[in-house]
Amino acid sequence: MNTFHVTLKKTIDDSYDIETGYHLEEKLVQDLQNGLVGTIQKFAIITDHIVKDLYAEKLLGMIKQAGYQADLFVFEAGEKNKTRKTKEEIEDAMLAKGYRRDCCILAVGGGVVTDLAGFVAGTYGRGVPFINYATTLLAAADASVGGKTAVDTPLATNLIGLFNQPKKVYLDIAAWQTLPKRQVASGIAETIKHACLASPSFFDYLEQHIGDIYAFDHAACEHIAQENCRIKYTVVMKDERESGLREVLNLGHTVGRAIETVSNYQLLHGEALSIGMSAQARLACELGYLQAAEKDRVLHLLEKAGLPVAIPAYIDREQLVQKLYTDKKVRNGSLRFVIQQGIGSIVEYADGVFAIPIEEAVARRIILDMP
DSSP states (O other): OOOOOOOOOOOOOOOOEEEEESOOHHHHHHHHHTTTTTTOOEEEEEEEHHHIIIIIHHHHHHHHHTTOEEEEEEEOOSGGGOBHHHHHHHHHHHHHTTOOTTEEEEEEESHHHHHHHHHHHHHGGGOOOEEEEEOSHHIIIIISSSOEEEEBOSSOSSOEEEEOOOSEEEEEGGGGGGSOHHHHHHHHHHHHHHHHHHOHHHHHHHHHHHHHHHTTOHHHHHHHHHHHHHHHHHHHTTOTTOSSGGGGGGTTHHHHHHHHHHTTTOSOHHHHHHHHHHHHHHHHHHTTSSOHHHHHHHHHHHHHTTOOOSOOTTSOHHHHHHHGGGSTTOBTTBOEEOOBOSSSOBOOOBTTBOOEEOOHHHHHHHHHHOO
């Protein structure tokens, strides 16, 4: 018997820039001309049917005018379409148009678009480069840093995917002004989550400046964009592959993701997360990690942002309890929750372990007792 050892030691620099500003389309084209993705000449622009008319068509024209080949690949907007079927349809359309390994994918849209497009880029031709042009506050808060790409299935959310880092991210704050208020609020939910887990001063800032954000005050919008990036980067740089610390970013998501699915995506991601944050704040208070006054501050800030903190009447609460078991933090059939410790910190259950085992009976009681 013979053994042949294959030595593969990798040193990879996946660093990239996140550019924040207003109307960044021209800057994107300039970066392509200056070699952002080398000598690539073909760009597959992946977007949804809403963003297509608002931004993607314009970018398509600008990229073509600069002398590149480009095509739009459009899918129906919404989390319910972030599926393996949509991914397959986009890949088949790209193959039909002659896209091969010598292309770059440009994701133009919110978190659903960047999640899906990043996953396509990671597997298409065994991996092609991609760029994110984020047009929503939710994408700026949640999808700009970290490289987590995935699709949903009827049984679980974001469990089919991979870690894949973009070449660059553009956060176009001007695009936020085209969003319905619900979409802005959805992004603010992730922003509040970041403050709850990592920054008391940022939480104070949000309490004082929610109105400025909705008024699209430049200083306020730029500040929350930078703080979201800073907080998420601080976590991700220490745990890119979600082996421990990165679990803190799942604060509020155990109930949030479950209720998003059980609602059949009637709730936006941030709306579902807000209810999930409300549930974990109540749980943290019951377990003694959050004072009653702190719990009330969290709930009040969510409500001040126009976000729901109660479970809608159409949700079957027992079905919601069972859906908790599809959460990616479940281990050996046991529920695990990330829990706030005061405002601006997370409970570390054991060394490097940030998700606490919670008995189903406790989770059920919290859910049944919620308004």
